[in-house]
Amino acid sequence: MTLATLSEVLQPALKQGYAVAGLVTLGWEDMRAFVAAAEAEDVPVILQAGPSCREHTPLPILGRMFRHLAENATVPVVAHLDHGYTAEECQIAIDSGFTSVMFDGSRKPLAENIAQTAAIANLAGQAGVSCEGEIGFVGYSGGENSAGTDPEEAAQFARETGVDAMAISVGNVHLQQDKEGGLDIDRIRSIEALTTVPLVIHGGSGVPVAQRTALARTSSVCKFNIGTELRMAFGQALRDAVNADPTRFDRVQILKETHDPVVAAARRVLQAFKGA
Incomplete structure (x- = not known):
């Protein structure tokens, strides 16, 4: 069984100079x-x-799916709730077998974010589950604008919440389809100078691959969230499978043809986070 908590995979990454996707x-x-x-x-x-x-x-279904995959995998697998917005949602995830929960209080005032995140980190810790929090709001491509993370506030947040990982806003944007941007390295350095908590980049699809690799090896950023580019790979594979034979209707046969292209795309993502 290779089910792992977030802390169990991020602490080695932090110490050894790589990142986990x-x-x-x-x-x-x-x-x-x-x-x-x-x-x-x-x-x-x-x-x-x-x-x-x-x-x-x-x-509860997702928890069983994640745990089934983890129990049969040859590598550590974390079952993680991403962007939980309420204590109730985080509690359901814990009860459903998740090994990590992310509480997103980034839209809230600092004191409220700290208080609510600390309560959930305590709840998770009692269950042997990791907790990720977010300080500074990460915006959305074509939607809400970001509010960058203040390094001093990040240090306070990390100290007072006891989170196992801290998501930060340093030029990253959710749902970005290109990699034209780049992260604010100076802000990352300022944050990591004030805290030893593993840092997390949401919206990792919009970060240039070379910068992902450099940060994985030389900074406290040891978790990158990748969604959009893999959804794009899945969508293209599905489109190709459907268009290859317009008479087919069996979705199991169609979906089987997405597997290899998505594996290939995910392997390219994972390769960028390996250590030197």
Whole structure:
């Protein structure tokens, strides 16, 4: 069994100069492909159930799916709740067998974010589960604008919440389809100078691959969330499978043809986070 907590995979990454990918799942086909990719690369992987995934499949079912994959994998697999917005949602994830929960209080005032995140970190810790928090708001491509993380506030947040990982806003944006941007390295250096907590980059699809690798090897950033670029790979593979034979209607046969392309795309993602 290789089920792991977030802390169990991030602490070695922090010490040894590599990063672990938090891969955003939407269903069985992609989560199975992500684990196959991690096994092929011999690296740990974090399977993430975000809000859109949870709209489609209930948390108790996702917990069983994640744990089934982990129990049969040859590499460490973390079952992670991504962007939990309430204590109730985090508690359901813990009760459903998740080994890590991310509480997102980034839209709240600092004191409220700290208080609520600390309560959930304590709740998770009592259950032997890791907790990720977010300080500074990471915006959305074509939507809400980001509010960058203040290094002093990040240090206070890390100190007073007791989180195992801290998501920061340093030029990263959710749902970005290109890699034209780049992260604010000076702000990252200022944050990591004030705290030893592993740092997390949400919206990792928009970060240039070379910068992902450099940060994985030389900074406290040791978790990158990757969703959009893998959803794009899945969508293209699905489109190709459907268009290859317009008379086909068996979705199992069609979805089978997404597996290899998604594994290949996920392997490229994972390769960038390996150490030197």
